[in-house]
Amino acid sequence: MKLAIIFNGQGAHYEGMGLDFQAAYTEAKTEFDTAETVTDGMQIRQWIESDLDQFKATRNAQVAITATSLAIFNSIAPTLPAISFMAGLSLGEYTALMASGMLSKTEGYQLLKERGEIMSQHCEQLASSTPVQMLAVMNMPFDQIESLVNEINIEHPELYIANINSNQQVIIAGTETTTQVFKERAKELGYKKTMPLKVEGPFHSPLMSGTQASFATALEKVTFTQAEIPVISNTTVTPHNLATINELLVRHLVEPVKWRQTIDFLTEQGVTHLIQIGPGKTLAQLLKREKNAPACLVIDKVEDVADIQPFLNGGENE
Template sequence: MGISWRDRSPAAAKVIETADRLLQDQLHRPLSEYIFNNTDAATLSRTDIAQPAIFVTSMACWAGITDLRILQHDQLAVTAGLSLGEYTALTVAGAISFEDALRLVTLRGRAMQDAAEASDGGMVALIGADEATANDVVQATRENDILVAANFNAPGQVVLSGASAAIDRAASYAADEKKLRVAKLDVAGAFHSPLMEPAAERLAQALESTEINLPSVPVLSNVTGAPHEMGSVRHLLVSQLTSSVRWADCCNYIRQTYPDASWTELAPGRTLTGIMRKIDRKIKVQNLAEAPVEAEA
């Protein structure tokens, strides 16, 4: 992921080189090797590897956007990102430096991996469920285990997170009683649930020494679905690890507040472009998973 940006944009390549230098003592090998050298899926999907890899690829793409004259920074109106992507959104808006954000993202990934390995948890997507239906499934199947609605991504796409036994009960109940399509997610643990509390505590300590600047444009919070307010960034980034991700609310806020805005998704992948089709098919998203072939620095 991100190869086209590295190859076509010197600015993007510099972002990746800088990340390799900053993380040289924290990973078993350079981050760029994980990203570009056909790393096996099991290794790259580990959240302690995936989080810095995705963040750096997104930031390389952002650097390449200006380098290749695709979008100027002064055209930016608002930024948002789903879960990990909120760090990209804050960095793009100037609230956190690239160096600090990379440090936080790397710690966040490691802390979440550790919390996942220390608990028995998972996640399941309920296809066709609204918020009320998802909450009904949680209430009916939680029993004495941890189980929460963790992601409200789009109408008809809600993800539950919690203890594995509760996830199994919820999946069966949702399919049999609510007639929903269910899909267990291939993730390390129960993200955005109380099982991530140990990771939240470690992140809170790291954020205490992180400089947070006033962003150049509004940045949406996953926890509230609204822009960060002065002084809210540290608290809400910590809360995000154990709270529901309200991505649909973030997108709806932007739709209503900036009705004429153009939408752009940074690399890697097309996940948010696909989710937008479920939120509002009339909105066209410029997806930059790959650098345009005709682009030249």
């Protein structure tokens, strides 16, 4: 048995997420306390309990979702065997860096608060000048998506592949014009299943390049430490190291998230069991139709904790 921990990104939040862990585990309460304190009083738990609209803004969602995921992870960490790798989709990469100890909680939450603010400001500027959109494309082969994106870019620039989530799902980002053209041409080719995402901006695409300089400056204030548990980069699909982490996290803003390749890498490294931690079941659902993917257990609610030992002792995909 070889275990990896994976953390989800934005978009899977729901009312009450993580609060059952706070009620049951001191470690979870401490994590929420830390997040709210070091971000100068962001009302994370109040938003989770009664004001989910706050999470429409990246500036709030990033800290809150990371705090929830870490509250859950810290609650169950003492019961887990050795962890071989950590990884996270998009925002989840930062959760993994903090969970592994490569990024301290204090500096991590402060960095995420600043990153969220930088991204939100940029998205607001884009919205006022160039309406943008992210579009999930389902069940269309990657090479055809890539070819169609390149073809459309010749006539209508600014369409990009943003997330390679699985063999069945790829996310593209662009202007509303270019994503609509993609949708129409994909339909002509027989691929009708696309879905606009409810996100603030065109994340992981060159349309976010205006955030890079400010975020590079923010990273200069942060000290990373080499951790015992390797954290896989969304950008290179290799373990992060101190020499390149700043550069890769800046590139992470504008380059595709290679999640499908990350799962392939973990499988090649002999990982047999994945535990997805955080709100929702997004990552586990992406794995369901992937051939030869490791077994995956979601820990989202306190009641899920009872499944950990049976899962590690045999377990199959949830």
